Amino acid sequence: MxxxxxxxxxxxxxxxxxxxxxxxxxxxxxxxxxxxxxxxxxxxxxxxxxxxxxxxxxSAPLAAATVGQRSGHAVEEKMRLASAAVRLLSAGQSLFIDGGSTNAAIARAIPRELDLTVATNSLGVASALSDHPQVELIVLGGRFVRELGTCVGADTLAAIAQLGADLCFLGSCGLDAARGVTAFDSAEAEVKRAMARNSTGIVVAVTNDKLATAAPYRVARAEAIRHLVVEKSAPAAILADFERQGAEIHFA
Amino acid sequence: MxxxxxxxxxxxxxxxxxxxxxxxxxxxxxxxxxxxxxxxxxxxxxxxxxxxxxxxxxSAPLAAATVGQRSGHAVEEKMRLASAAVRLLSAGQSLFIDGGSTNAAIARAIPRELDLTVATNSLGVASALSDHPQVELIVLGGRFVRELGTCVGADTLAAIAQLGADLCFLGSCGLDAARGVTAFDSAEAEVKRAMARNSTGIVVAVTNDKLATAAPYRVARAEAIRHLVVEKSAPAAILADFERQGAEIHFA
DNA sequence: TCACTTCTTGCATAAACGTGCAAAACATGC
DNA sequence: GCATGTTTTGCACGTTTATGCAAGAAGTGA
The missing domain is CATH 1.10.10.10 (Winged helix-like DNA-binding domain superfamily/Winged helix DNA-binding domain)
Structure with missing residues (x-):
């Protein structure tokens, strides 16, 4: 390079x-x-x-403009989560990477020379990986949802159905030990479910504000989570619930 | 050599x-x-x-054309072509937009409030349109080819087969009156052909250096071109050939 | 204060560089 | 055909550049 x-x-x-x-x-x-x-x-x-x-x-003048405007919420935390999440990867693996700003941060944190196969329905993730020479990138097309930055719908599901992956990085709108991974939108949840179903292990990386909250649509049960990446400051009580259900906890 | x-x-x-x-x-x-x-x-x-x-x-450190890569060549010309090409659009239309830096420029030139349905296999085009509130965006997924910034392969073809469009913006590696629109790569050509087949009209926008040149794989015959967008300085003799075959010439 | 991390500086090495030169390929003129 | 000049190319040479490592300085936080 x-x-x-x-x-x-x-x-x-x-x-x-x-x-x-x-x-x-x-x-x-x-x-x-x-x-x-x-x-x-x-x-x-x-x-x-x-x-x-x-x-x-x-440099000063630029910083103000961009940093603030960028999906600015908890950027630091998400980058820390991303660094921790990337440590779960090893060469030769195949991944599903879902949408969401945390997953986009994870995609950006993937070492440039790591040899992977990645399938994603997120434009942001695809862009981030588009210059990784060793990544075989599969774009999961479909109807693009502006608010999510991802593709959903029958085409997306059909594309996922043809694939399988070692790990699935699920974006989570809410994460609760009882209700598991949940999403705000029906079509979005369907896509996430399909990814989860076709993967050997599920990875969820969340900031504290998502912990112990739930959105209407169920995606995966808590016991399906293999790796849970959280902030150092995450409440131990909540984590214990997930650990009891088989999740490995990784601190950023 | x-x-x-x-x-x-x-x-x-x-x-x-x-x-x-x-x-x-x-x-x-x-x-x-x-x-x-x-x-x-x-x-x-x-x-x-x-x-x-x-x-x-x-050399030209100007705006990214495809994804993150600079496509500095003839940026000014491409922007002029894009402005002219966009005049062919009207509200309510559905489009296929192919890859290539010229098409990326066209996508960027599409007015933000125009009501369209767009299907594209280009990450650059998709990104450019991802914040257009009135554009129904369909991403044509598949195997991502870094060098082209587009998706190709069976999945892409299958997705295209389910769609139809009023106009198809074909990226052209070479454009010749005798050999028509041509491409460098077999898989790429196949995708372009599928888009062309499922469209009512074909639009081709090219800089002068592409005129009267041809690449190995045939995509569409010259007589299939409905709109040809070229620079003001394009050689009249070449344009006449296309006009004779039914193309409408538009000058940037 | 102390332990720890991060930074700079100097140095060694391997890769990439430019230059001069000669052989080869090619064109031109007799 | 043959001589001449030009262009292109590869090789040998010494030089420059990028990089990682080591050692010491400086910043950070308890």
Whole structure:
């Protein structure tokens, strides 16, 4: 990978997320942290970002515009969850990745040189993976739902039915030990169910505000969750319920 | 292999992928890396790319055409073509939009409030339309091809088969009055053919460099083209051939 | 304060680079 | 045909660049 490409990707990320972490970029690119730090120093010298301890942030005028506007809710937390979730991956696996901002963050955190097969109905996830040379990317088409950023409907279900995956990253609108993974929309839930059904293991990564809440449509029961990725500050009592039902808990 | 041929292929690759590697090109052409470096130096001198350590990147750092990759070639022209092409649209129509940087430009030029139904296999087009509130967007999924930024394969064909459209915006790798619309890749051509078959009218928008050239795979005959959008400077003789076969010519 | 992480600097190495040169391919003129 | 000049290419050479590692400095948080 060319130095210039790294710089471009770092620029893009700064524009989207407002800040980058040296360690994260290093594992994403598959280079040493020293190299990333050199990159950041150069970009900073060119005025394209400001260097801070641990990484870099977008230069002042830009930062205000983008960071705020971007699906800004809990960006930091989601990136931390993503880093933890990516540790569940290994080369050669096949994945379903559902929509939602947390899953988009996970897709962005996937190391660039990791060898995977990924099927997704999310435009954001597809875009994030579209420059990963080792990822065989399958787009699950269908009717595009603007609010979700994903495709749903009969076509989507038909495409999923033809596939199987090792892991399924389910976006969750609500997560409750009794009601399991739930979604706000019927068609969306149907797609999630299909993905879950055709996967060996289910991974759910959620921020604290989703814990112990539920949406109307059931997607998967709590005991179907194999990996649960949560914030360090997640209430232990709630996690215990999931652990009892067989989930492995991973802290961001 | 002629020097000029190599240069043209390098230009194409830069337009599609945004970057090239010296070593990769050398083995692809079967020449030494020195020769490739000479080529890159010349192209860079002519302003057609920027030389970087390890290869070269497309020079125009303007808006991303496909997904994240720069498709710097003839950006201005493509935007002008797009403005002209969009004038062919009217509310309530249904469209197929194929991949390619020109079609991505067209998608970006579609007015935000226009009421349309659009089916596309291009991630770039889908992203461009994902915030158009009046566009019913259908994503044609399938195996994602990084170099093209589009989906191809059996799934894509199956999805297209279920749809019909008023207009089909065909990306064209080469356009010749005798051989019609042609493409570089077999699977890509198959998808284009399916779109064309299920549409009432075909629209082709091309820059001058595509005129009177042909790629190996045939997509549609020249007489199938209803609307041809070209630059003002397009050679009249070539256009006359298309006009004779029933195409309406639109100047950007 | 101390332990820990992150940063910079210097250095070694391998890859990529440009340059000069000679052989080969090709065209041109006699 | 033969000589001449031009262009293209590959190779050898020394130089530059990118990168990772090591060691010490500096920042961070308890």
């Amino acid at each position: 060319l130095t210039d490409q790294r710089h471009q990707i770092i620029r893009d990320r700064l524009a989207v997320e407002g800040r980058v972490l040296a360690g994260e970029l290093a594992s994403h690119f598959g280079v040493s942290e020293d190299t990333v730090r050199r990159d950041l120093r150069e970009l900073a010298k060119a005025g394209e970002c400001r260097r801070v301890y641990g990484g870099a942030v977008a | 002629l020097t000029d041929q190599r240069h043209q292929i390098i230009r194409d690759r830069l337009a599609v992928e945004g970057r090239v590697l010296a070593g990769e090109l050398a083995s692809h052409f079967g020449v030494s890396e020195d020769t490739v470096r000479r080529d890159l130096r010349e192209l860079a001198k002519a302003g057609e790319c920027r030389r970087v350590y390890g290869g070269a990147v497309a």
